[in-house]
Amino acid sequence: MTKNRFQKPGQLPGGSLGSLLSRSLQLSGAILPAVLGEAGPQLLPLSALIANPRQPRRFFDQASLQQLAQSLKVQGVLQPLMVRPLDAGHYEIVYGERRWRAAQLAGLDEVPVLIRELSAAEAEVISAVENLQREDLNRYDEVTYKLRLVAQLFGIAPDEAIQVLKRLRAQPDSQPEQVAQLEHLFTQLGREQWRSFVTNGLPALRLPPLIAQAVQDGTLDYSKAVLLARAPQRHHKTLLRRVLTRSLTHAELREEIARLEPALSEQAAPLSTVKRQLSARRLSQLPAERRQRAEKLISELAALLSDELGAPGLE
Structure with a gap:
């Protein structure tokens, strides 16, 4: 029998995910022979299928879908979808x-x-593994899928998984068993190790929504997105x-950002100077006339800022 690359001699720590990964490889992409006793492909109407609401991959390039639709009109759907039964005769993809x-665009009735x-x-893990095998997966979605697997590995929420990963990256000796689990998981997933994922992958999830969307829809390279996000x-x-x-x-993007920095520095310079010099001790050292003027200006500035912050319609 073909060796399952998600299986490890002996019991993998966090065995529940180990078994899920083993099954996911068997079920995704027909990489392994079908599991004994499981039914083969059958036809279902498109109307009976619904998208997975937990699917992080929300963008589907329309030009690519149209090309696939043209192919499906000629050849049909050669590789079956995987679905799980829901209620009322519906199936979740x-x-x-x-x-x-693409089958909908092609006018097909069933797949x-x-x-x-x-x-x-199980569906979440299988979906993650299957998508991670695809070369066209953008970096933002790739990070999201891998984080889901880490969360499943430790039985925690994705937000908690981020904190665990950062802690283990900073103090790997504190939880050697968890580190071993991560090393095995990322070795099987390929492309990068977990330490690199923490350093270079997790920042993708902090991208501003506008930039993250451009990465997800394939119009913006991830490395350029990281540069762009550093600008105001x-x-x-x-x-x-x-x-x-x-x-x-x-290089050109760096130049564009660099052109903004002098102007930003000039704007911040007076404020920085005042902040450095402003203190009760410094005021007490001023001659009486200058101190009174400074105190008056400070009061006016405080009132101005208070009025502006409280004024309606400024947003």
Whole structure:
């Protein structure tokens, strides 16, 4: 029998995920022979299928879908989708949503599917593994999928998994068993190790929504997104438009951002100077006339800021 690359000699710590990963590899992409006793493909109407609401991959390139639809009109759907039964004769797509969408565009009435009795947790892991095997997966979604697997590994929420990963990255000797679990998981997933994922992958989840969307829809390279996110947020929209319309290189994007920095420094300089010099002791050292003037200006500034912050319609 073909060796399952998610299996490890002996018991893998966190065995529940180990078994899920083993099954996911068997079920995704027909990499391994079908599990004994599980039914083969059968046809279901498109109307009986619904998308997975937990699917992090929300963007589907329309041009690519149209190309696939043209192919499906000629050849049909060659690779079955995987679905799990829900209530009222409906089935949730575990993987294959792109083929389902393209089949709708192609005007097909039904598609071949593999029906599997899966829990939501099993479906989530299988979907993650299947998507991570795809070369066209953008970095934002890739990080999201891997974080889901880490969360499943430790039985915690994805937000908690981020904190655990950062803690283990800083103090790997504190939890050697968890580190071993991570090393095994990421070795099987390939492409990067867990330490690199923490350093270079997790920052993708902190991208501002505007920039993250551009990464997800495939229009913005992730490395350029990281550069762009370092600029002040009020400039993101303008810089993003320049990157996309002018096809700026990394060097050109750095230059665009650098042009903003002198102006920003000039704006901040007077405030920084005042902040450094302003103190009760410094005021007490001033001659009486200058101290009174400074105190008056401070009171006026405090009142001005208070009025502005409380005024309606400023947003």
